[in-house]
Amino acid sequence: MMLLVRLVSRISVLVVILANLSYQLDDLGVPNYSCPGDLMKPSKNVPTNVNSVRPADIKVVMNLGDSLSAGNGAGAPQGDPLAVILQYRGLACWGGGEKTLEQHVTIPNILKKYNPNLFGYAVGIGSPNVWEIAQLNVAMPGAKADDLPRQARQLVALLQQHTEKVNMNDDWKLLNIFIGGNDMCGYCSDPTLAPSICVSHIQEAIRIIYDNVPRVIVSLTGMLQLQVLRQTDATKAFCKDLHAGIGECPCEGHPEFNNTFIQGSCIEYAMDELDLSNSQTFDKDDFTLVTQPFMQYMDTPPLFPNGTINMGFFAPDCFHFSQWGHAVVSTWLWKNMMEPVGHKTMQGSISTPALPLACPDSNCPFIRTNLNSRDCSKSELADLGVPNYSCPGDLMKPSKTIPTNVNSVRPADIKVVMNLGDSLSAGNGAGAPQDDPLAVVLQYRGLACWGGGDKTLDEHASISNILKKYNPNLFGYSMGIGSPNVWEIAQLNVAMPEAFFVRIGHT
Ligand SMILES: *[C@@H]1O[C@H](CO)[C@@H](O)[C@H](O)[C@H]1NC(C)=O
Ligand SMILES: *[C@@H]1O[C@H](CO)[C@@H](O)[C@H](O)[C@H]1NC(C)=O
Numbered sequence: 124m125m126l127l128v129r130l131v132s133r134i135s136v137l138v139v140i141l142a143n144l145s146y147q148l149d150d151l152g153v154p155n156y157s158c159p160g161d162l163m164k165p166s167k168n169v170p171t172n173v174n175s176v177r178p179a180d181i182k183v184v185m186n187l188g189d190s191l192s193a194g195n196g197a198g199a200p201q202g203d204p205l206a207v208i209l210q211y212r213g214l215a216c217w218g219g220g221e222k223t224l225e226q227h228v229t230i231p232n233i234l235k236k237y238n239p240n241l242f243g244y245a246v247g248i249g250s251p252n253v254w255e256i257a258q259l260n261v262a263m264p265g266a267k268a269d270d271l272p273r274q275a276r277q278l279v280a281l282l283q284q285h286t287e288k289v290n291m292n293d294d295w296k297l298l299n300i301f302i303g304g305n306d307m308c309g310y311c312s313d314p315t316l317a318p319s320i321c322v323s324h325i326q327e328a329i330r331i332i333y334d335n336v337p338r339v340i341v342s343l344t345g346m347l348q349l350q351v352l353r354q355t356d357a358t359k360a361f362c363k364d365l366h367a368g369i370g371e372c373p374c375e376g377h378p379e380f381n382n383t384f385i386q387g388s389c390i391e392y393a394m395d396e397l398d399l400s401n402s403q404t405f406d407k408d409d410f411t412l413v414t415q416p417f418m419q420y421m422d423t424p425p426l427f428p429n430g431t432i433n434m435g436f437f438a439p440d441c442f443h444f445s446q447w448g449h450a451v452v453s454t455w456l457w458k459n460m461m462e463p464v465g466h467k468t469m470q471g472s473i474s475t476p477a478l479p480l481a482c483p484d485s486n487c488p489f490i491r492t493n494l495n496s497r498d499c500s501k502s503e504l505a506d507l508g509v510p511n512y513s514c515p516g517d518l519m520k521p522s523k524t525i526p527t528n529v530n531s532v533r534p535a536d537i538k539v540v541m542n543l544g545d546s547l548s549a550g551n552g553a554g555a556p557q558d559d560p561l562a563v564v565l566q567y568r569g570l571a572c573w574g575g576g577d578k579t580l581d582e583h584a585s586i587s588n589i590l591k592k593y594n595p596n597l598f599g600y601s602m603g604i605g606s607p608n609v610w611e612i613a614q615l616n617v618a619m620p621e622a623f624f625v626r627i628g629h630t
């Protein structure tokens with residue numbers, strides 16, 4: 124996993140050990156996935172709140188991680204040790220989109236079935252700097268958590284470069300992060316790899332995304348149990364030789380790193396990740412972080428029903444996942460994504476896939492977030508749009524020539540809207556979730572009757588939205604949440620909430 128250079132130098136050893144490995148390069152697809160009714164359909168309108176995003180609303184998938192996310196060895200043919208250094212990125216659970224869901228389960232392949240225009244998943248074999256292959260799966264073999272901020276910056280740069288593919292502001296994006304194997308494989312000899320320090324690097328990476336990319340659901344796959352490797356090695360001598368010989372996971376064979384310690388460290392890592400998302404540090408209207416903990420207490424190696432270890436789960440190095448392994452993990456991760464925070468499976472299995480593949484909860488058919496897990500009714504604030512506004516004949520057309528007299532101005536002749544006013548014009552609290560009185564301090568300026576132009580008339584009636592329908596170049600209306608001095612948001616709606624309170628104070 125870590126030391127690919129060393130891996131290559133040991134390849135001759137490997138060839139001897141591996142030449143006669145016999146395992147089956149199997150795969151797992153779900154040919155008949157279907158959910159009741161409209162559960163997997165996209166929302167009628169692009170959601171504006173992160174707590175009402177349906178799976179099919181996801182337009183872009185992105186992935187930060189290590190060699191597991193890079194798919195190292197996932198498609199390695201039987202007895203081909205060299206292939207473990209190949210990044211079978213397209214087969215990986217988190218960011219791979221090779222084949223179809225019918226043939227191979229990955230998170231992107233599930234999403235792709237319901238949004239064929241999904242973008243960002245990797246296809247094929249290659250490193251993160253080969254755009255055609257990696258796309259937005261920038262996971263790096265050997266990466267520790269302290270590499271994630273760099274990966275996050277790389278991802279932001281790619282999103283900014285590829286505006287032909289990604290609509291930065293409008294597209295909902297799923298960011299999968301999975302990291303930690305290399306950290307815990309080195310912790311026994313490097314105290315700077317303590318779980319709390321590693322998770323602070325994850326936090327730093329998410330902060331970079333939070334500050335630069337709107338409309339993101341970050342789905343952090345919690346740390347796995349490295350102890351599973353040790354159990355596998357205990358019965359497979361060639362795996363033990365491999366792991367010791369290549370140095371893929373030094374702590375696994377380290378005598379000081381006993382089972383109690385290895386297990387405790389991995390669980391601590393996973394708990395710190397859960398704490399980070401539970402802190403709601405990264406929750407806002409269009410952004411959230413959720414930790415998926417299905418591997419936290421998963422402490423059994425992949426087993427056949429008769430109790431023997433199923434090496435088909437692993438790539439030929441007994442460490443990385445095979446394509447079958449990636450598919451099995453994908454079924455559990457998807458199940459976690461559909462389960463509410465606080466009630467997520469914390470002990471999945473790598474022996475059996477989570478089938479049938481989970482469906483969204485009909486009472487809350489969204490990717491589950493901190494807030495919609497607590498109260499799903501907060502997700503969709505009631506609104507009033509007029510989807511079929513039309514007036515007879517030419518009544519809403521602009522004048523043939525720009526009128527010169529104020530008494531002959533038709534609605535569609537208006538080019539600019541402007542607004543003076545108080546907190547009602549500033550839209551204070553207009554988009555505040557029910558039972559969230561604190562959100563009343565937010566200026567939902569784009570939703571206000573007089574100067575707001577969020578959404579369209581079809582979705583939300585406002586004076587600007589009516590005018591906009593007949594003059595798409597209308598200017599001056601505000602969009603989003605912010606104060607009058609944020610030009611990008613307020614535009615010419617300069618209404619001031621304080622105006623109201625100041626006056627009260629002076630009378
Ligand atoms: C899907 O197919 C599998 C295997 O072909 C079968 O066992 C399962 O019952 C099917 N599920 C549904 C919902 O049709
Ligand atoms: C395991 O290792 C830890 C830390 O090195 C040590 O405190 C503990 O006593 C060890 N436990 C066993 C059962 O050897």
Ligand SMILES: *[C@@H]1O[C@H](CO)[C@@H](O)[C@H](O)[C@H]1NC(C)=O
Pocket residue numbers: 427428429430431
């Ligand atoms: C256990 O089951 C697997 C898969 O069916 C088979 O390959 C293996 O030989 C079996 N092992 C024993 C000890 O029965």
Ligand SMILES: *[C@@H]1O[C@H](CO)[C@@H](O)[C@H](O)[C@H]1NC(C)=O
Pocket residue numbers: 511
């Ligand atoms: C517009 O749509 C609403 C709801 O879809 C419907 O009740 C109304 O009759 C429609 N009005 C016109 C003029 O078509």
Ligand SMILES: CC(=O)N[C@H]1CO[C@H](CO)[C@@H](O)[C@@H]1O
Pocket residue numbers: 142143
């Ligand atoms: C390369 C190699 O040694 N292959 C051998 C693997 O084992 C089978 C039978 O177990 C032999 O037939 C192959 O020659």
